[in-house]
Amino acid sequence: MPAPQPADVRNLLEGVGLEQTLILSLTGNLTLNNPVVTAINTVAMKVNDAISGTGIPAGTRVLSIDILGAAGQITMTAQASAGGTGVAITDTQYPVLSDDWLIKRRDNTVLPWVTEKTRMSFNGITQYTEFYDGTGSSLLILRKRPIVALISISYTNMDSNLYYLTPSAIQVIADEGILKAKANFNESTYIPIFYRGQKNVKVIYQAGYADYPGDVFDAVTMILAEQALTFIGNRTGGGDLSSQGYSRSFGKSGKWTHLRRQLARDSFSLLRKYMTGGGS
Numbered sequence: 001m002p003a004p005q006p007a008d009v010r011n012l013l014e015g016v017g018l019e020q021t022l023i024l025s026l027t028g029n030l031t032l033n034n035p036v037v038t039a040i041n042t043v044a045m046k047v048n049d050a051i052s053g054t055g056i057p058a059g060t061r062v063l064s065i066d067i068l069g070a071a072g073q074i075t076m077t078a079q080a081s082a083g084g085t086g087v088a089i090t091d092t093q094y095p096v097l098s099d100d101w102l103i104k105r106r107d108n109t110v111l112p113w114v115t116e117k118t119r120m121s122f123n124g125i126t127q128y129t130e131f132y133d134g135t136g137s138s139l140l141i142l143r144k145r146p147i148v149a150l151i152s153i154s155y156t157n158m159d160s161n162l163y164y165l166t167p168s169a170i171q172v173i174a175d176e177g178i179l180k181a182k183a184n185f186n187e188s189t190y191i192p193i194f195y196r197g198q199k200n201v202k203v204i205y206q207a208g209y210a211d212y213p214g215d216v217f218d219a220v221t222m223i224l225a226e227q228a229l230t231f232i233g234n235r236t237g238g239g240d241l242s243s244q245g246y247s248r249s250f251g252k253s254g255k256w257t258h259l260r261r262q263l264a265r266d267s268f269s270l271l272r273k274y275m276t277g278g279g280s
Contacts, residue, residue, distance in 0.1 A: 145177030
């Protein structure tokens with residue numbers, strides 16, 4: 001499955017009172033199988049706004065605002081499923097916490113953190129060319145995991161006719177990102193083939209996940225939700241609120257403190273098994 005989307009975070013936090021919404025009632029001209037909407041008032045619209053209406057597929061958003069003005073033009077993220085003139089269009093905005101904020105926080109903060117902590121890539125299988133210090137043992141721990149394929153392994157400080165190691169003579173422990181050198185292809189015996197040195201072992205390999213495992217998807221969604229609650233909760237500054245018989249305490253740490261902590265604990269529990277092993 002792909003990376004969590006803003007809608008996944010909103011669904012997880014449904015009923016929490018995460019944010020306000022702003023609804024714009026607009027009209028525009030649609031052409032069947034065309035993503036462009038013309039004759040629409042784009043003055044208050046924003047890229048990534050959720051839009052809906054007859055002929056607009058579910059989940060469609062504003063990809064770009066091509067012409068700004070009362071008779072403007074936009075391009076949608078999907079093609080129109082029906083055409084029409086003066087079609088009623090609903091534009092939904094999240095002024096407090098936008099989809100753009102969630103996507104940027106996901107891509108610039110959450111996913112890099114998960115990748116660093118797990119040594120795993122969840123956005124597709126990638127080929128890496130890396131250099132390692134020989135350990136003087138039969139064991140070499142790669143920087144990324146799980147290993148999908150060992151392409152080649154060689155020494156950088158030996159004659160060209162001696163430097164190549166046969167990948168088939170290397171046992172690959174994929175989930176832990178470990179290479180172990182066999183002796184005469186006998187898996188029960190290993191030899192200290194990774195001679196000591198500085199960046200003297202060159203490894204080309206493929207690693208990563210083609211799709212997000214379900215538990216990682218859930219963990220990233222929880223972390224994003226926790227980040228969203230922290231972002232909005234910090235605006236309260238903690239303290240108490242009272243007015244005409246209504247009172248509420250946000251505590252010393254602001255709103256949703258307990259929920260944020262629970263989301264953090266649950267996400268860490270899901271990621272824990274991916275954080276085992278390691279080395280660089």
